Amino acid sequence: MIGPTRLMLPKIMLLIVGLAGAFTAYGQEDPYYDGKTVTLYVGRTPGSGADLHVRVFAEFWRRFIPGEPTIVVRNMPGGGGTRVWNFGTEVAAADGLHILYSPTSGAAAILKQPGLRANFSEMPFIGGLSSPNMAYVRTDKIKGAEDLLTAEGLKFAGQNPAHRFDLLGRLALDAVGADYQYVTGFQGAADVFNAVRRGEVDLQVASLGLYRFSIEPTLVEQGLAIPLWHNPISDSDGNLRPLTVAPDIPSYMEFYRSLTGTEPSGEEFEIYKWLLPRVNDIVYAAFLPPGTPEEYLDILRNSFVRVTEDAAYQSEEEKMYGFHLPLINWVDGTEIIKSLYEVPENVSAFLESYIAEGR
């Protein structure tokens, strides 16, 4: 027969376990994002390249936010891309549940794009991704990069004089002293690419993704075009360093040296170097509305980084772009964004007349 002590023992143990559980739970709150819905606003139309990127990123991001909230993507195109940013600063609630994740070019802030009321430096920056880009040229007039300085009738095509590809391309070519005609007004990078394929224009600055997926197989591998340079990325000291994702394409510094035999210098190069991190390093940028509490910021910043380190996400990036988009962490990114509003006078004056010249 079981004695009274033995009968009591299981009950005492249950009580101890229950009390231990209660004390443990007392010190621990549910994650903020548990059961919540986070809305990501992207300033492009559904189905666009940026929209696809944001949707794929969102699929992964939710897994790394404690509480695994539902993430909903809402498109907010319009206003020349300004609408989403204006919405972020003027309307969106600062509760950590509304994130603006959209392509941005620092050019919009530097050049004071019409309609842009948002000040990026007042919006907490979560993180960003770069989108590497490069220049290539048809081989009708140029067999190798060394022919660039002697080629005649070269046409460099772009979208508009204030677009970062056009600005960087022109500055890069002017810095080495290339002679070319600037043709502008194409409605997108794909249109420029088609014009290059038809032989109507010769040179384009394009994203590395477009290069890998379209330009390389259809032109470069057929011997119809060669890569010239890729635009490097800046380190935290402001020095330019080559991209690791494009080891087969010379960096601009190498390209410059191979053509001129000297280190890059000159006014155009200095403007190019100043402009590069500000218009090119952060292409996909995630911000929160001004006034968002710090604790939500920390959660989102950490989870953003973890997404980019996730093997499954990296595999998706490989499929979409052929490489990993370089991460711009919030520390470096915040510095870059701050500098968009500290434009030296000589740079401002130069850009104004340079863009006017292109028009």
Place this chain on the structure above:
Amino acid sequence: MIEGMLGGLALAFSWPAVGYLGLGVFLGMWIGAVPGLGGAVGLALMLPFTFGMDPVPAFALLLGMYAVTSTSDSIPSIMLGIPGTVASQATILDGYPLAKKGQAARAFGATYTVSAFGGVLGALLLAFSLPVILPVIFAFGVPEFFMLAVLGLTMIGVLSGQSVVKGLSVALLGLLLTTVGYADATGVPRFYFGVNYLLDGIPIIPIVLGLFGIPELMELAVKNTSISRVSREESGDNQMLRGIKDAFRHRWLALRSALLGTYIGMIPGLGATIVDWIAYGHAVQSARDSSKFGSGDIRGVIAPETANNAHKAGALIPTVAFGIPGSIGTAILLGALVIKGLRPGPDMLTVNLPITFSMVWAIAVANVIAAGLLMLFSRQIQKMAFVPGHLIVPGVMVVLLMGTWVATSSIGDWWTCLAMGALGYLMKQGGWPRPPLILALVLGGLMENNLQLSTQIYAGYDWLFNRPVVIVIEILIALTIFFAVRGALRPKPGKRPQGGEGAAQNPLVSLPLAIGMAFIFVFAYLVSMDFQEAATAQFPRAVLMVAIPLAALVVLKDARACLITIKSSAGFGPALITALSEAEIYRSLQFAAYLLGIVGITYLAGQLVALPLFVIVYLRTWGQYRWSVALAYAAMTFLMVWGFYSQLMNLLLHPSLLF
């Protein structure tokens, strides 16, 4: 090649691909039929669902949906005079008049037959054209695109009905509207007056839905009539079979339209909208008797519907095979290919040829399935033509406004839609044709952009004389203009459309519109004097230099017509009363006030309050329906706006001030 075709066929019919194809077809039928959605929006919505899927079933789903939106979009075009997608605008011109005659089923029968034919033929033509397509695509450079846009504009003569001068004037307004927003070449904003909404230009969907949809709904509301102006008994039996027979009777027109759609479709940048109008224009120009176009000629349905389905297949091959998307929809498909790890380009014609052909087969099969299913559904849909107008108007108005909302979720689109609705109403009453405005809107950007690129790349205008394809198109343009002018000066019996667009004769309504247009042109010219760069100012000024004298001519003609009308009515007062009464202005203004009320209440309380409230007020005050009917209808409206647009489509609704 044969192996690739057979391999593709096996893939397309494998499981689960064939199941997803069926699902895609089913979804596409709905998406195409709801105004404002369309293939591109459907693709964007469904793309995330395919992330974890293998390529073949993923594309079966996407293409099954995408291919059939060009078939089901004819439903609102025919039944309501509202285009389901931008590809079915031309169908309205004769499809809706057929519905008014009680022959909606006939229009459906013809539409679905030729849609299936066009989709299948387009797919097959492209499959066999693969080896030769690339040189053809690359024969079209920026000068050729410019000339194609000009050729497209010559359709204005055909689309202007009885008033070519007004049609030209309206087209010039359309060209001017394309210059609003950032100029392509310079990145400088034009005509935006500090309004951010205008920076990206005026979007086409609110314009089309407002210009065509609101006047028709207003007419139904004001006249309290069903869509069909004849009773079901008078309309006759076996209309759908009659439509199918019409399709076979006009098989050569269908074949030519399919060829037009397929080969224009493969040229990047020339979307379905252009194909639609070109096919319609061709049908009119090639007809021996074109007097019934615009008032219910079945050929006016057959031509555009064949072409816009053939176009879908045409646009796919350059996308997949060469990485050259021809439209927004194919650009999304290109993104989908990339996400699946497929590289558009030579691989899709070699290693992955079976996958390419599986897509071609998916389009062909989807078109056939959709045609069959829609024929079954349409037996019920066409009965809507006999339902009292007051029951149709509120629901369609809600769908129209939310369709306008889909693109950018901006209240600016509603204002654009309403403004265009007012313009469309006045144009209809005043005898101004509306299609030239849309055609010019579609072609204007193409014209300006390619003209500027051509002059830059080829240093001037020599390309007008030394490029073979340009010269061929110039000859076509010259011939088109010659025959149009000859037809206008010496009209042959049976060659001038008797009804349809531009047929109304109400000079007292037309004159204010003419004066307003002249004012807009002059004002725009004065504003353009501030444009600094030549490339910014060139195109709008060139348009305005033609538009201003033309508008003056129209004002003079209308003024003369007004004087004649006033004299014959024994005074201005009686003439005005008659004119306003014919235009049913008083009831129309009341309806317009309701629409403004929707916008006002949206600002205050949001769409989830404004739209059901409109439904209740309309049904109670105009329709005189019981509270139970009005409330039930309003509840369904609420569920549709919240459930479908807000939750399923994730649209951002307008924030309210009060809640």
